[in-house]
Amino acid sequence: MAIIEFKKVSKSFGSIKAVSNLSFKIDKGEFVFLVGPSGSGKTTILRLLLGEILPSSGEIFFDGQKVNELKRKELPQMRQKIGVVFQDFRLLPERTIRENIEVALAVKGVKEAEWEDRVSQVLKMVGLLDRVELFPSQLSGGELQRASLARALVVNPKIIFADEPTGNLDWETAEEMMELLLKINKEGRTIIVASHHESIIKRLKKRVIKLDKGVVK
Secondary structure (H helix, E strand, O other), rough: OEEEEEEEEEEEEEEEEEEEEEEEEOOOOEEEEEEOOOOOOOOHHHHOOOOOOOOEEEEEOOOEEHHHHHHHHHHHHHHHHHHOOOOOOOOOOOOHHHHHHHHHHHHHHOOHHHHHHHHHHHHHHOHHHHHOOHHHHOHHHHHHHHHHHHHHHOOOOEEEEOOOOOOOOOOHHHHHHHHHHHHHOOOOOOEEEEOOHHHHHHHHEEEEEEEEEEEOO
């Protein structure tokens, strides 16, 4: 059963076509690599999926909802089903790792009494329980990426979209990050990884959606 479906989706910014007549499905529980050079449309797909931008034409479905027909007030609830791990981490520098993750719980409206258990659970999963009171500036690149993953996981999303999660990491740390994502996928969560890391993509032997100039190849 498809959790995501793009049907003949095109998006233009002025005279620039970001994606063109894009059609693909991703089933619940799949692990998919989204690959292509810079400017091929990977980030545009994420923004369309989140409802940050609307397609110029076509239809986008996520978890049974037509994203491009949702009202503005309905988007936040839909977005809470999508955990995003950014290449540049996007952690708040003035807050500890615990506080960064608690922000996601506050936004979702989770009761404060549940925060400690949920934060500890995700930090244990990503191996950062002993870093909980540190600030982002005190963590390595790999630790920052794992903290970003923990923040995405704490709201219990249906899918994780990891945008170049290994881009700033050395080979060994990149491997560790991918093993974490595989573990999360085995627990039933859908994983989408936008990546340039060809050696990891080949080793994992997962489904690959190739993009070139906004078109699926």
